[in-house]
Amino acid sequence: VNPKQIAAEKAVSYIQDGMRIGLGTGSTAAYAVSALGRRLEGETLRLSCVATSMATEQLAQQHGIALETWDRIDRLDLSIDGADEVDPQFRLIKGGGGALLREKLVAMVTDREIIIVDDSKIVPALGRHPLPVVVTPYAWQSTQARLITHFGVPAPVRYAVDGSLFLSDDGCYVLDMAFGAPLPDLETLEARIKSIVGVVETGLFIGLCQHLIIGSSTGEIREQQMPRQ
Amino acid sequence: VNPKQIAAEKAVSYIQDGMRIGLGTGSTAAYAVSALGRRLEGETLRLSCVATSMATEQLAQQHGIALETWDRIDRLDLSIDGADEVDPQFRLIKGGGGALLREKLVAMVTDREIIIVDDSKIVPALGRHPLPVVVTPYAWQSTQARLITHFGVPAPVRYAVDGSLFLSDDGCYVLDMAFGAPLPDLETLEARIKSIVGVVETGLFIGLCQHLIIGSSTGEIREQQMPRQ
Numbered sequence: 001v002n003p004k005q006i007a008a009e010k011a012v013s014y015i016q017d018g019m020r021i022g023l024g025t026g027s028t029a030a031y032a033v034s035a036l037g038r039r040l041e042g043e044t045l046r047l048s049c050v051a052t053s054m055a056t057e058q059l060a061q062q063h064g065i066a067l068e069t070w071d072r073i074d075r076l077d078l079s080i081d082g083a084d085e086v087d088p089q090f091r092l093i094k095g096g097g098g099a100l101l102r103e104k105l106v107a108m109v110t111d112r113e114i115i116i117v118d119d120s121k122i123v124p125a126l127g128r129h130p131l132p133v134v135v136t137p138y139a140w141q142s143t144q145a146r147l148i149t150h151f152g153v154p155a156p157v158r159y160a161v162d163g164s165l166f167l168s169d170d171g172c173y174v175l176d177m178a179f180g181a182p183l184p185d186l187e188t189l190e191a192r193i194k195s196i197v198g199v200v201e202t203g204l205f206i207g208l209c210q211h212l213i214i215g216s217s218t219g220e221i222r223e224q225q226m227p228r229q
Numbered sequence: 230v231n232p233k234q235i236a237a238e239k240a241v242s243y244i245q246d247g248m249r250i251g252l253g254t255g256s257t258a259a260y261a262v263s264a265l266g267r268r269l270e271g272e273t274l275r276l277s278c279v280a281t282s283m284a285t286e287q288l289a290q291q292h293g294i295a296l297e298t299w300d301r302i303d304r305l306d307l308s309i310d311g312a313d314e315v316d317p318q319f320r321l322i323k324g325g326g327g328a329l330l331r332e333k334l335v336a337m338v339t340d341r342e343i344i345i346v347d348d349s350k351i352v353p354a355l356g357r358h359p360l361p362v363v364v365t366p367y368a369w370q371s372t373q374a375r376l377i378t379h380f381g382v383p384a385p386v387r388y389a390v391d392g393s394l395f396l397s398d399d400g401c402y403v404l405d406m407a408f409g410a411p412l413p414d415l416e417t418l419e420a421r422i423k424s425i426v427g428v429v430e431t432g433l434f435i436g437l438c439q440h441l442i443i444g445s446s447t448g449e450i451r452e453q454q455m456p457r458q
Contacts, residue, residue: 050368102368136429142299143334170400191420197337200365
């Protein structure tokens with residue numbers, strides 16, 4: 001049993017005719033796109049979908065899922081995405097795949113954000129996974145220096161597989177801040193990092209997950225729901 | 230007498246051999262680049278210069294000013310830039326030209342930021358000029374909606390001369406928030422706007438100007454200095 005896949009299929013079962021849907025990014029979210037594609041082969045669902053990355057756009061097109069443009073959408077009923085860490089309050093670290101900016105923009109307008117993970121992503125406190133921070137390329141070295149000075153932790157720039165600097169879909173670089181767990185001052189940390197000149201967005205998602213689906217390699221699926229804050 | 234030009238020439242007179250220099254953007258800053266080019270024809274100055282826009286990069290090259298890369302610079306001794314509004318506390322609205330992100334990144338690492346303006350830019354309180362806010366293109370409509378909801382003022386997207394959306398050098402759009410003067414809660418406004426998901430930077434510059442040079446059409450030049458906060 002693939003824990004990511006069973007969680008993804010469960011999440012896709014909540015999609016109903018007429019819904020506006022946000023499609024997440026990453027290996028777990030990709031299972032959801034595939035599962036939605038299979039549902040669309042068997043039933044007629046009129047959906048308005050948006051994708052959180054160019055990779056997911058391509059995947060959606062491969063699965064026959066039409067995509068909507070943002071001038072025609074102001075809210076989403078349901079979005080399905082993965083996460084790198086989830087704490088007991090449904091707070092998340094996202095951005096290991098580098099799509100956190102678009103994922104956060106989608107989550108912000110989503111009524112029910114379903115986060116699908118395997119049970120290895122559930123943690124008592126966030127921070128073992130580095131916190132991805134999106135920065136503007138211009139003078140990024142000075143932004144990195146400010147982050148290191150302000151927070152006193154390493155903030156290495158992310159590299160792509162080919163050895164060049166990792167460039168996000170939005171043309172930004174990503175710094176992976178190594179706070180360690182537990183993240184300090186979690187409620188204010190997001191605002192403090194975002195306030196730094198040169199920072200575009202952080203991978204901290206607070207109050208943005210309403211529904212958690214956890215797949216286990218034993219085949220068990222656990223679900224937890226939280227009202228939107 | 231051109232008030233912008235005489236202010237620019239005064240600012241350039243502070244540039245000394247060995248300095249690291251930030252070159253601003255816009256019509257007033259362009260006079261400074263020209264004036265620096267003329268100085269370099271007559272004297273030998275070893276400078277390390279960075280430009281705050283692609284337009285200024287081109288202008289610098291046309292004037293024989295070599296540009297440095299950010300992996301070789303961590304601080305700047307002196308930068309020269311313009312502003313759309315300046316208040317009595319040296320607080321600025323910048324971004325009418327759309328280069329505010331790079332201008333702010335440069336100002337952040339500058340020991341002496343010299344702002345050069347004609348006297349029409351001096352105001353008792355900021356806000357008559359719209360406040361430019363840089364946003365990410367993806368789902369920018371949702372970011373605009375959040376800004377309008379949070380602040381209750383119009384935030385139209387900026388258009389280029391050709392009728393397309395204005396795109397900054399960093400590939401972002403600009404919303405011009407029409408607060409009106411005086412800007413409310415000036416000290417916290419910058420942080421509040423920046424905290425909105427999708428916002429990259431605001432055109433509010435607080436504590437980032439150390440030296441003001443004001444040119445008048447009468448030929449008078451006034452200077453005011455403030456220690457770095």
